[in-house]
Amino acid sequence: MTKLRVAVIQAGSILFDTPATLDRMATHCEAAAAEGVQLAVFPEAYIGGYPKGLTFGAVLGSRFPEGREDYLRYWKSAIAVPGPETDRIGSFAAKMAAHLVVGVIERDGATLYCTALFFGPDGTLLGKHRKLMPTGTERLVWGQGDGSTIPVLDTEIGRIGAAICWENYMPDLRQSMYARGINLWCAPTVDERDIWQASMRHIAYEGRTFVLSACQFMTRADAPEDYDCHQGNDPETVLIRGGSIIVSPLGEIIAGPVHDREAILTADIDLHDAIRAKYDLDVAGHYARPDVFSLHVNETVREPVSFFNDVSLQAWVQDT
Secondary structure: OOEEEEEEEEOOOOOOOHHHHHHHHHHHHHHHHHOOOOEEEOOOOOEOOOOOOOOOOEEOOEEOHHHHHHHHHHHHHOEOOOOHHHHHHHHHHHHHOOEEEEEEEEEEOOEEEEEEEEEOOOOOEEEEEEOOOOOHHHHHOOOOOOHHHOOEEEEOOEEEEEOOHHHHHOHHHHHHHHHOOOOEEEOOEOOOOOHHHHHHHHHHHHHOOEEEEOEOEEEHHHOOOOOOOOOOOOOOOEEEEEEEEEEOOOOOEEEEEEEOOOEEEEEEEEOHHHHHHOOOOOOOOOOOOOOOOOOOOOOOOOOOOOOOOHHHHHHHHHHO
């Protein structure tokens, strides 16, 4: 299968109300299914939310009690992976008979991660990617992923991977994914700036891959009344204005960008275009210089605490 229809879903969370956001997601998935898509990409932090403008009660050197309450509320709206919410999202993919990529806030113990989940057309959770480097004050509330969750999945519709928001500006991450032969580059984001379009075109052109970037569209009305964000309290205030886009392997925009509204953007693509494009530029192949440059990727799971019994300790000693 080389010809397929893909989509990016420009939509926002109902902040701190995960069941309602899942209901909203179901509606968007039904609409995408009616378009006959075989891959749909939702934005960064769509399930669990991106609380733009919230300070979490922090200044340099100090944290205040109201920030701890904000974090608790955010933690409660996050999801376990796997868990009942991923089961429901899988049911959306199965009903669509399509692959699905969605940004979530993953809860693991007391720590939160900004994560992208991959689902197959039968509803199976195929894998996940935890954001490696939260940006700016995101580091207050999100942990860092490790090299164990940067997959490029070999599926019947292509090789699918994800880089979340400003991870796309990490050259080594990009090169590691190019080396895995990615041809469906998913970029869930909340970056609404015009320069983001240039970045997506650059990655498509550099990696000779299709790029599907889904950005949230969210207004103050999508947040609860007691949401104290610095943009103000007018319900019509736009917190995230969108800008979702689909780009070809030669850097050409084939859908979008769209701003200031929810939208489903679709494109009919031919994966052979990624091969045609690499005729004169394959940065992980004939255009590489391994005699000059090398990149090593550590895919080890980095657990903060490891527990050993006598048998496992002996095995660990032998392995190391």
